Amino acid sequence: MTLLPDVPDVATLYPITVRWSDMDAYAHVNNVQYLRFFEEARVYAFKHWFGQERDLINEGMLVVSQAIDYLLPLEFAYAPARVAVWCCDVGAASFELGYAVAGPEGDDTVYARGRVTLVAYDLDVQRPRRLGEAERAALQAVSGERPVLRGDRVRG
Template sequence: MPKRPYYVDVPLRWSDMDANRHVNNVQFLRLLEEARVLGMREWFGDLGHDKQPLLVARSEIDYLQQLPYRGPTITIAMWVSRIAAASFDLAYEVLSSREEDATVYARSEGTLVTFDMEMQRPSRISAETKADLEKYLGEPVPMKRRDRR
């Protein structure tokens, strides 16, 4: 994790809960999406037509503990774990709070691709975008599959 990960508190919705009275695993990706949208808005400002469109190319998640429905928010720590020519990875931890001893419910990593919508192909990350991403650069999130290698 970087020295200063970006933290965002994402609201939980009653509909996130399943019959087992915990947040459904599918809903975790929605929580990460909401954190990503809020983070990108803060990191890059207005995501208007002058910014590079981003597409999610990969998502991987390890569910570590059940997340019981609780209100009103869940904390997500987010940072950049890799920057390449046309893509970057975002690492996430779904946390009970921003405290050092917070419960970690899930860890995730996803790849985002800068994309030329007109040409329908990846495009190089601009120098401006790369500089913004480097502010949040840190280690990859420890994923279970990596521990087995």
């Protein structure tokens, strides 16, 4: 269970090291680094969710879209930040992951939220493939609410 606000209980938290070189001129984590945090958490999540003997990354998985809301500036700390990741939608060949970037242990502030859509991809024939039943079941086991981002709001 996570203790982060607006993060489903099925989410998994991964410690992600924030490097000094991740900082920008304002002494905050640079915006592009959040995509790297998402990627690193996703690599760990895939091993955790799909097992050590099955690596979706080697089988073929492509990022097709990403969206991030930067909520507060994250500053450097010697302790790792924490990235929560969970599945929030499963389609025939694609799925969407939700993310929340929090501070080090003891700092449950969510500094950024995001979503990433991925497609299962057959590397041999260079085209999307359908998710298998085992993949769908693993993703359903870690499925929770889709994080709401600023771009989701209906403009009047």
